[in-house]
Amino acid sequence: MNRRTKIVAVAAAVLLALGAGGVAVASGGNGGHGNHGVREAAALTGTAKLYRPAGDDITFSFDAHLAAKDNKDPQAATGTFRFSHYKDGKGGYAVAKVDCLTTGGKVAVVTGKVIETDVDAFRNKRVGVSVHDDGKRDRLGYSWVGRDTNLEVPPCLSAAPFEKVLPGTGDFTVLPWQVDYPTE
Structure with missing residues (x-):
């Protein structure tokens, strides 16, 4: 794999990881406890x-x-x-x-x-x-x-x-x- 492809792959992986974390925070995620943004009662x-x-x-x-x-x-x-x-x-x-x-x-x-x-x-x-x-x-x-x-x-x-x-x-x-x- 050439250097440019590696950089693009790493950048895509970082963006995906940051995006998933951002979605969890934006939806009220609670650290992976499985409620996917549903508020506790x-x-x-x-x-x-x-x-x-x-x-x-x-x-x-x-x-x-x-x-x-x-x-x-x-x-x-x-x-x-x-x-x-x-x-x-x-x-x-x-x-x-x-x-x-x-x-x-x-x-x-x-x-x-x-x-x-x-x-x-x-x-x-x-x-x-x-x-x-x-x-x-x-x-x-x-x-x-x-x-x-x-x-x-x-x-x-x-x-x-x-x-x-x-x-x-x-x-x-x-x-x-x-x-x-x-x-x-």
């Missing part, structure tokens, strides 16, 4: 630390998603969320497998069964968390407040987002759920 992602003047280190992280094909079934949501609370070298953490996700505007509610923890009170329990993604100072709430924290939380329920996150740590992103309603 809902999502909650991000991490933040809660504000506590006593210096507690409380962190919540979310990676929860509801696929477009499951738009009418928030209990088909997938992903995990994690929370931890430490102070003076004591505390614990938990990881929950998402079993329900609902969002509306900038508010999300996610529940999940705890699948990993070093806190006996959370072991195999369903917990719920709510998030308000206000773009300035996010807020967060959780189901284990009040007198009777041993109650089993139903799917998709939690307390209102009553806690403030530490300034500069809230990077929650809520993708609003778009429910399709029948027209007749």
Whole structure:
């Protein structure tokens, strides 16, 4: 193959590769996850630390998603969320497998069964968390407040987002759920 043909072949290959990448980005591609531009039905992602003047280190992280094909079934949501609370070298953490996700505007509610923890009170329990993604100072709430924290939380329920996150740590992103309603 002569030099000119090689240059043309390499240039064509580069253009094809760039074009395919551009199409994926333009159509909302998500890194090859196979949805080809179809928007997720809902999502909650991000991490933040809660504000506590006593210096507690409380962190919540979310990676929860509801696929477009499951738009009418928030209990088909997938992903995990994690929370931890430490102070003076004591505390614990938990990881929950998402079993329900609902969002509306900038508010999300996610529940999940705890699948990993070093806190006996959370072991195999369903917990719920709510998030308000206000773009300035996010807020967060959780189901284990009040007198009777041993109650089993139903799917998709939690307390209102009553806690403030530490300034500069809230990077929650809520993708609003778009429910399709029948027209007749």
